[in-house]
Amino acid sequence: MGSSARFNILGIGNAIVDVVARADEAFLSKHAMHKGAMTLVDAETAEAIYAAMPPGQESSGGSVANSCAVAAGLGARVAYLGKVAADQLGEVFGHDIRSAGVFFPSAPLTGVVPTARCLILVTPDGQRTMNTFLGACVAFGEDDVDEALVADAAVTYLEGYLFDPPAAQAAFRKAAAAAHAAGRLVALSLSDAFCVGRHRAAFRDLVSGHVDILFANQVEVCSLYEVNDFVSAAEAARQDVSLAALTRSEDGSVILYGDETVTVPAVPTQVVDTTGAGDAYAAGFLAGLTAKQPLAVCGRLGSIAAAEVISHYGARPEADLKKLAKAALG
Amino acid sequence: MGSSARFNILGIGNAIVDVVARADEAFLSKHAMHKGAMTLVDAETAEAIYAAMPPGQESSGGSVANSCAVAAGLGARVAYLGKVAADQLGEVFGHDIRSAGVFFPSAPLTGVVPTARCLILVTPDGQRTMNTFLGACVAFGEDDVDEALVADAAVTYLEGYLFDPPAAQAAFRKAAAAAHAAGRLVALSLSDAFCVGRHRAAFRDLVSGHVDILFANQVEVCSLYEVNDFVSAAEAARQDVSLAALTRSEDGSVILYGDETVTVPAVPTQVVDTTGAGDAYAAGFLAGLTAKQPLAVCGRLGSIAAAEVISHYGARPEADLKKLAKAALG
Numbered sequence: 001m002g003s004s005a006r007f008n009i010l011g012i013g014n015a016i017v018d019v020v021a022r023a024d025e026a027f028l029s030k031h032a033m034h035k036g037a038m039t040l041v042d043a044e045t046a047e048a049i050y051a052a053m054p055p056g057q058e059s060s061g062g063s064v065a066n067s068c069a070v071a072a073g074l075g076a077r078v079a080y081l082g083k084v085a086a087d088q089l090g091e092v093f094g095h096d097i098r099s100a101g102v103f104f105p106s107a108p109l110t111g112v113v114p115t116a117r118c119l120i121l122v123t124p125d126g127q128r129t130m131n132t133f134l135g136a137c138v139a140f141g142e143d144d145v146d147e148a149l150v151a152d153a154a155v156t157y158l159e160g161y162l163f164d165p166p167a168a169q170a171a172f173r174k175a176a177a178a179a180h181a182a183g184r185l186v187a188l189s190l191s192d193a194f195c196v197g198r199h200r201a202a203f204r205d206l207v208s209g210h211v212d213i214l215f216a217n218q219v220e221v222c223s224l225y226e227v228n229d230f231v232s233a234a235e236a237a238r239q240d241v242s243l244a245a246l247t248r249s250e251d252g253s254v255i256l257y258g259d260e261t262v263t264v265p266a267v268p269t270q271v272v273d274t275t276g277a278g279d280a281y282a283a284g285f286l287a288g289l290t291a292k293q294p295l296a297v298c299g300r301l302g303s304i305a306a307a308e309v310i311s312h313y314g315a316r317p318e319a320d321l322k323k324l325a326k327a328a329l330g
Numbered sequence: 331m332g333s334s335a336r337f338n339i340l341g342i343g344n345a346i347v348d349v350v351a352r353a354d355e356a357f358l359s360k361h362a363m364h365k366g367a368m369t370l371v372d373a374e375t376a377e378a379i380y381a382a383m384p385p386g387q388e389s390s391g392g393s394v395a396n397s398c399a400v401a402a403g404l405g406a407r408v409a410y411l412g413k414v415a416a417d418q419l420g421e422v423f424g425h426d427i428r429s430a431g432v433f434f435p436s437a438p439l440t441g442v443v444p445t446a447r448c449l450i451l452v453t454p455d456g457q458r459t460m461n462t463f464l465g466a467c468v469a470f471g472e473d474d475v476d477e478a479l480v481a482d483a484a485v486t487y488l489e490g491y492l493f494d495p496p497a498a499q500a501a502f503r504k505a506a507a508a509a510h511a512a513g514r515l516v517a518l519s520l521s522d523a524f525c526v527g528r529h530r531a532a533f534r535d536l537v538s539g540h541v542d543i544l545f546a547n548q549v550e551v552c553s554l555y556e557v558n559d560f561v562s563a564a565e566a567a568r569q570d571v572s573l574a575a576l577t578r579s580e581d582g583s584v585i586l587y588g589d590e591t592v593t594v595p596a597v598p599t600q601v602v603d604t605t606g607a608g609d610a611y612a613a614g615f616l617a618g619l620t621a622k623q624p625l626a627v628c629g630r631l632g633s634i635a636a637a638e639v640i641s642h643y644g645a646r647p648e649a650d651l652k653k654l655a656k657a658a659l660g
Contacts (some may be wrong), residue, residue: 022648055399055426055646056389069385093644096385174543316385
């Protein structure tokens, strides 16, 4: 992983505040929401959904930002780049990620465009359906990628959702190039099957040409390679990247490294809200990897972090993750 | 209770957004916080505490606003007056109370003063220590009391915390006068023993001269009358008001009505977070009273609502309260 780095992980993603409320299936149907998916909405639609939503709870979110908070909680040295606005929700986002121990140098966007928010409806089965208004995130571009910071992180970790705001794709490529020029690694999470569907060609190109470590669940990886079975998708990923960690919900994860295949069980828990499960898994995995742990331990750290996050509402950890990891790994 | 009213309950209180984070005892000591109390802080102190606080979760709060959400959840027709700013946290507050079914006509304050927030530290023992920056609430005054609305509510319910912002005391007196002029009732919650200590003389004057229904826990009522035993305090309250509902945590509540005394047991539950217990009790009680239920049923409704609210984090209800009440009362 090149020379010793100031940061273990530099995350780059959409800086979002979550608004979480409980809803029944009828609410999803009435608002034509695709259960379990992340849908992009414009300001007007976001306002209409919010007006119809039950009372909510606000907390910082964003897929890779969640991962950064989890990885910092596990003791990794973590930095994050993402664009908030200079408003109250932007202050909330900045406070929460910094107080989780993450270095967050991005300057907030001034003007009328507000901080991004994700309106999340949690149904009684624990599934979350997300409606994202990208707000200030659309202003994140190449200029926001500090190449010196990228060069100073062992792994630069990017979220698939970053493909949605157009300027971020260029930022993504710049970050990947800077990482590789410095002898560092690039990791990518596919984020969401619908997001993969929106940007499949760009994803395929990036995964095969610029990504070292791929995170995806089974639906996402099948969507990426347009195949129906997990085994074929996994083998395609094995050809594309040096390292892939593919999650399968309660069936745990499969790690592919060259010819090697490591299977890791899930950590059983009472599922309250699955939001952030994949984010937490990737965080645990990368925290382990950058601490030079064996792949089985990396996967196990991912499972432990995911179990903590899905055992309560919200995508950021509540328990002492270091203690949990120590108890599980000895 | 006069002629039939458009609203069962009109709540008037400080419109506050809660920011909740976990902290240990050392954090409280370091910031010289009085554990379990509500302390008023200025903008600068609020900022310093927030900067030092761990990641938080935001949700709407405010004592009487919480009561209004609970009472609406029980099927009461409820209105609320309180001052938020025209900012994002103000929008969150407005959304949450309206989507709980409460009529909230107050115009937001424009300018630089932000919506009030309460920085809440939850220690491992489940206790909450609150630091309130009143923000826009200090602008709530007589002009914000719509006398026609007061006249159209069977009970106008005011929170003790409203004594902290100076202009609100005048608003309080105007509301009480308007309610009585229309043949309606005035209810008051003492809110907090420290708040009673800050404003004892004003409270004593109001309770004896302008309040029909008094809510307090045993510490608050003892503080009001400066006595050490609950029985003496309760008898003093009996002399001052027509109706008093005094809560005693797991020992339930005692309702005093003229010479009558009704004792009501608490509803057993797994206590997760006691915040909002008193707010919920008052809501259940007033929902029952304005539906012309016997006092024992009013108290029982209070106990049911309180049990729901203390069984999870946060002071607003999560379960279907109507269903809970129906199951308990038949």
